[in-house]
Amino acid sequence: MTALTTPNIQLGDYIVIQRQKYTKLQKFGSLDTTATLGKETLELKSLLDHPYGSTFKMCVKETKAGKRGAQRQHTLELCSETELGSTRENLGISSSGADNRDICDNGEAQALKSSDIEQLREACNESSKIIEKLVENSKTFHNRTEYSQEKYLLKKEKKYFEFVQIRQPTIRLMADIFYRQDADKVMGIRVDTLSQIISYSGVCGFGNYLLYESGTNGLLPAAMINAIGADTEGTLVHMHPGNVAQKQALLALKLPFEQQQRCISVNLYSVLREFYQNGTAAVDAVEASPKEEVNEPETDQPDTSTDEQSETTEPSTKKPKLDGETQSNPRTPPRWQLENKRAASLMHAKFDSLVMSAKEHPSSILQALIPLIRPSRPIVIFSTCKELLLETYMELKSTAKVTNLHLTSNWLRMYQILPNRTHPEVNMSGNSGYLLTGYTLQ
Template sequence: MNNLNKTLSIELGDYIVIQRQKYTKLQKFSQLDGTTKLGKEELELRGILKQPYGSTFKMCPKESTKRGGRGSQRQNTLQLCTETELRNIRDILGISESGADNRNIRDNGESQSLGPVDIELLRESCNESTEIIKKIVENSKTFHEKTAYSQEKYLKKKEKKYFEFVKIHRPTIRLITEIYFRQDAEKIMSIRMDTLSQIISYSGVCGLGDYLLYESGTNGLLPASILNSIGAQTDATLVHMHPGNIPQKQALLALNLPEEQQNRCISVNIYSVLREFYRIHKNESEDKNTIITGTETNELTHNEYVSSADKESNQSTDNGCILTADMEAAEPSCKKQKLSEIEAEGSNKVVADVIKNDAAENSATPPLKWQNENSRACKLMAKKFDSLVIAAREHPASILKELLCFVKPSRPVVVFSLCKEALTELYVELKTESKVTNLHLTGNWLRMYQILPNRSHPEVNMSGNNGYLLCGYTVS
């Protein structure tokens, strides 16, 4: 990923990920004079233009905001860092002495001789965070008595508070998922990175085929992940069904994908596209029936006409009706008059039809975007899909039953839900109907570990419920 970052440069209009220490933030670089906020720091983004992704920038405070006082917003410009400025803080300070253990250290609040006011004045006078940390270390009475691990932990804590470097990353699925999950997990249905990777793996998404997705609110995370797995140089297509009027595409836009790849995602309202699909197929079936029944009706009408004409001629003969010479003479003139009336009426009708068609063509408006998307989706639904993924906040049973007929045989089906009971009921129904085989219901449990020399341990805080997956394969 680092090699890819170095080959791309930051352009105006791109989404970027700003990292300071362990904190990451998704931001759109939409204006040259745009700014972003990181805590009490306000950063001007002008300096990152045309710089390669993965670069580290130094926060340089502006002179006008150095003495802004406590609680005020500090404005900073960004300047590209050199390799010497990115050295370890321990190496910069030249710390080599440490204690054997911490048994004689007492946390009585008197180990630091500098007070809050002194540190704030020091922060206003110093331009670099290393100088501030150096002064704090020099005025600490117990720093050199701490073990090397405790010293490093102390420096990390001070770095986090006075750290002056930020790193600009190119948005990826992993970074976007971590940011959304940390900010508000409910907005992405609590889909964690490990759960997302299993959804993509079980669904068999690749650069070939057409895929069907239904999701009811993940900020565009699922369509972005599937489209990212499809790749750029492919002909695969994704039909993204959603229950609302406007699809959520925040994560999809944040990936900065080329327009050609974004156009492979067809976003449609599930109710609208199903209604359109069944209407088209109903009209096709009615047209076929009309052609068949229309031919039979014409034949019957002709036979009835012939038989009725024979009956009338026989009846007139039996009644002894004789045509007179005057009637015979009047017949040609009547025929000519009727023919002229028919011709006049026909010409008027043709003219009226032409005017009507011209008016219809002039008043016809081009189809809207959602109508075009529905038409594209209906064509793919008639061909059927190579995979089906459902991530529903509601009960997924009715949705799966409605969409299962659009999946080819022996293709994967993946259903995600935050409720285990809903997937258990669906599991029993599918087992009974024998429409999906190789069913398995799983729940994910992930715990992060810190891996450091002599300090490997699980993290104290971890997420709880992150949903359940029901997977299987369609049966012909």
């Protein structure tokens, strides 16, 4: 992106705050909004109207004693990239040892005490000056190997680094943030698994696509509507089991209004009733499955499992309560009814692919949704439990509704790529769920 096309940060935007390798998704809701990074609290009001990608310096405003030590409050000051120099170059370090055999880790290498370091941190806000003092008072630093010195400097930079970069949310960034913070909130869907789901589903700018997911913080619908793109004819029907769709990731993308309107979020049970209003056999089949497999929502208790809730309130199979708009004007149907009608019309026309990401057993829901998919179209089912997909695999084999069935496991190994020290990362995730894929038959 050039400077002319880079959008500016506005109130109401979701932003990604990056401090070295750490990233955090934050809503910039008002000028009083603050963000917390460990023991650091950042005031975000100075971000307004600056372009995404800008780098800001953390300037200490106030230090308070908290339960977890000193809590520091910072203001942010715009700075240039030239201030982000290499610590090794800034300190002018040129000497190093041949090996570390004579270094004894007895806790006495640093002459400065903890209280001295805290006073130093309050006196000067620049990390380079703090690290310079730590290096000067280290008895073993210049005897370390160059590799050991770099590890020491990186460790201190991570602790005292005073710069943050504000980035615009993307699918990749949000997938990494959600997975690192709490993988259960996105059903353990890692970014490589997400890319395979999008690839297998064949989502593009033309056609109608059906998605059922039972809680991914809006990551799956956001990824699919993003793959459909802007200024296209594609439409996504997003079915979910709760009263309110999880849309945090979708809202964070800040897509054009017309593109957002092509993602129709509806309650699974109410839209099936709308579709089969002259015969409810398919709905009854879904509802007849065990309670622990299909979590039918309660109208009186909205889904609050996500940080952001949609303004669209949708019903369960029980009689919905009228909202304030409907009470004041009985002739105006609530929004969820209009969305149900839009979705039902697309269901009659049928879809070009089916994607499912279910916490419950996918079998009964799949049997209700497969008739809505055109022949020779892909289906993709994600689950964290292999046994559930094995049972679904055997059921589809026996009914001959889907061909070319494959059950795969996703495994990803991350590597550290550095000069003379390339190796797999010490801490990494293993399995990221299972995918069942196939193509529908006539």
